[in-house]
Amino acid sequence: MSEQLSAQQLSSRLHDPHLVIFDAGMVMPGKTGDYHPGAVIKGAQRFDIKTALADTCSPWPNTLCSAEQFTQQMQLAGVNQDSEVVLYDDQGLFSAARAWWMFKAFGFNNVKVLKGGLPAWRNAEYPVQQGWSESPQRGNFNAQPIAGLFINTEQVLKGIDDEATLLLDARPAGRFSGEASEPREGMRSGHIPNSKNLPYADIIVDGALIDKPELQHKLALLITAPVKNLQFSCGSGITACILALAAYECGYTNLQVYDGSWSEWGARHDLPLG
Incomplete structure (x- = not known):
C-alpha cells in the first residue's frame, strides 16, 4: 500500500471525522522570515518542524523533539490513536516527508503524504482557506518511539566500514x-x-515522487549486495526523509535517517570526510 494519497482521494475524505490534515511546510534553506503559505488546505492545521516539533536546545537545526513534546503537540491538534493523518507542504514534496517519518518514528503508521502537495491540491481547485485551523478538542495520541528510525553521528560512524550498510x-x-x-x-x-549521492530533486517530478518503476531502477543502481541497511542524510535532516519515503515505497526495509545530517557532520572537524 502506498504511503502517498492523491488530491482526489483526500478530497473525498475531507468530512471524515477521523481525518487530520497537517501543513508541514517550512521556509526554504537560505531564506529568512516566517513560513506563510499562499493558502491552506481546508481544515489543515500547522505542523511546525522547526520550532514546536523540534529540539530547540540542539545546536543543529530541525532535530527531533522528545516523545513527550510530540505527544503534547499532537494531542493539542486533536490527533487520536485511531486518526488518519495526511501531511503536505507548499513545495509539492519537500518537508512533508520529514513529518511522515517523524510519525513513523513515534510509532504511528496511519499516516500519508499528499502526492504533489499544495500545488496539486490547488491545481485541482479543491477548497482552501487562509490561515490554519485549530482542533476544538484534545486528542488521545500517545507517542511510542521506535528505536533506530532516527540515528546519531556515532551510529553513522559505525556504518562507514560496514559493507551491509549504505x-x-x-x-x-x-x-x-x-x-x-x-x-x-x-x-x-x-x-x-x-556514502553515495542521490539528490532528492532527481526523484521528484511535478512535486511528487517519480513513478515507482523508475524509482526502483534508480535505487537498484545504488543499492547493491551485500547492502541490507540504508541510512539517509542531507543538509539538516529534512530531504533525507524524501529518500526514506522513496525507499519505503519501493519495499526496502531497515531504513534510518541521520538527524544531524551535514549540519552536524560538516561542522565537526573531528569527523572524517569522503
Missing part, C-alpha cells in the same frame, strides 16, 4: 562532491566516507 546523501551533486559551497556558514565541503 548511506545515501540527498544533497545536490555539487555539494556532495565538495565543488559547491554549503549554504550554512562554517560547514566543511564534501561527504561522509563511503
Whole structure:
C-alpha cells in the first residue's frame, strides 16, 4: 500500500471525522522570515518542524523533539490513536516527508503524504482557506518511539566500514562532491566516507515522487549486495526523509535517517570526510 494519497482521494475524505490534515511546510534553506503559505488546505492545521516539533536546545537545526513534546503537540491538534493523518507542504514534496517519518518514528503508521502537495491540491481547485485551523478538542495520541528510525553521528560512524550498510546523501551533486559551497556558514565541503549521492530533486517530478518503476531502477543502481541497511542524510535532516519515503515505497526495509545530517557532520572537524 502506498504511503502517498492523491488530491482526489483526500478530497473525498475531507468530512471524515477521523481525518487530520497537517501543513508541514517550512521556509526554504537560505531564506529568512516566517513560513506563510499562499493558502491552506481546508481544515489543515500547522505542523511546525522547526520550532514546536523540534529540539530547540540542539545546536543543529530541525532535530527531533522528545516523545513527550510530540505527544503534547499532537494531542493539542486533536490527533487520536485511531486518526488518519495526511501531511503536505507548499513545495509539492519537500518537508512533508520529514513529518511522515517523524510519525513513523513515534510509532504511528496511519499516516500519508499528499502526492504533489499544495500545488496539486490547488491545481485541482479543491477548497482552501487562509490561515490554519485549530482542533476544538484534545486528542488521545500517545507517542511510542521506535528505536533506530532516527540515528546519531556515532551510529553513522559505525556504518562507514560496514559493507551491509549504505548511506545515501540527498544533497545536490555539487555539494556532495565538495565543488559547491554549503549554504550554512562554517560547514566543511564534501561527504561522509563511503556514502553515495542521490539528490532528492532527481526523484521528484511535478512535486511528487517519480513513478515507482523508475524509482526502483534508480535505487537498484545504488543499492547493491551485500547492502541490507540504508541510512539517509542531507543538509539538516529534512530531504533525507524524501529518500526514506522513496525507499519505503519501493519495499526496502531497515531504513534510518541521520538527524544531524551535514549540519552536524560538516561542522565537526573531528569527523572524517569522503
